[in-house]
Amino acid sequence: MTPYKIEAGTAQHIGNRPQQNDRIAFLTGARAPGYMLAVLSDGIGNAAASEQVLHTARQVFDEFKPGEHASIERIAQLLRDIVSETHLVIKMNAVASKTQSHASFIGLVLTPHGDAVWGQVGDSRLYHFHDGDCVTRTGDAEYIQHLMASDRLPEEAAKNHRKSKLLLNVLGNSRKDPYVAIGSCSGLAPSDCFLLASDGLWHFFTDAELAAAVSRASPRQASEMLINKAGERSQGKGGNCSMGIVKLVRPAPGAPAV
Structure with missing residues (x-):
């Protein structure tokens, strides 16, 4: 049994876009008691691909049987399976509809043994805060190194992957499989917090600002403040803004931990 309980919440704002293409959910697995999966996806152009991310994540997670104590690599493979299966379905749908659809992916698994495993594809971000400090933030660095190693690209070419449809790291790219x-x-212990964020949110904040907001307030209070501040800083030109906040807190005296 873990020495903490979980407080979690999601929030979204459409920004100045005509529709909300981001999707986010917290999921439990039918065969994995005590495990939680948080998923955020930013659909590019429309919401079809991000909807598919959540649909596939539910299906794959419900089939996941961790056994007594799943290893970090086994959980990492679960996240890769979600990405690869979603990527295949999105490409098949694109052939049938003759309309391409792309999406980013952030997945976070928390285990009943105090482990956290996450996977990232694209522009969405995951942050890990501890005692009010940002200790981990996902980004492009690993994907750039992957391009340099696998495609033998020079560093400057790899850094320009966002400008190239061939190198763009998203689910649904018909030219290249996603890299997770x-x-x-x-x-994990009380005072550990996680933030899943689309680029309509994280683009407007420093790591320290996000750490302070998430660590000092409840998920609902933090999300309201961050969405309002993102709206101010974007000056009415911001895109879809979505987040999921997971806080590990000490149980009240006499209350059971989960």
């Missing part, structure tokens, strides 16, 4: 950057940590 994996991270993990163990020994």
Whole structure:
């Protein structure tokens, strides 16, 4: 049994876009008691691909059987499976509809053994805060190194991957399979917090600002403040803004931990 309980919440704002293409959900697995999966996806152009991310994540997670104590690599493979299966379905749908659809992916698994494992594809971000400090933030660095190694690209060419349809790291890219950057940590404890964020949110804040907001307030209070501040800083030109906040807190005296 973990020495903490989980407080979590999601929030979204449409920004100045005509529709909300981001999707986010917290999921439990039918065969994985005590495990939680948080998923955020930013649909590019429309919401079809991000909807598919959540649909596939539910299906794959419901089939996941962790056993007594799933290893970090086994959980990482779960996240890769969600990405690869979603990517295949999105490409098949594009052939049938003759309309391409792309999406980013952030997945975070928390285990009943105090482990956290996450995977990232694209522009969405995951942050890990501890005692009010940002200790981990996902980004492009690992994907750039992957391009340099696998495609033998020079560093400057790899850094320009956002400008190239061939190199763009998203689910649904017909020219290139998505690369999943994996991270993990163990020994989770009260005061650990996680933030999943679309680029309509994280683009407007420093790591320290996000750490302070998430660490000092409840998920609902933090999300309201961040959405309002993002709206101010974007000066009415911001895109879809979505986030999921997971806080590990000490149970009240006499209350059971989960």
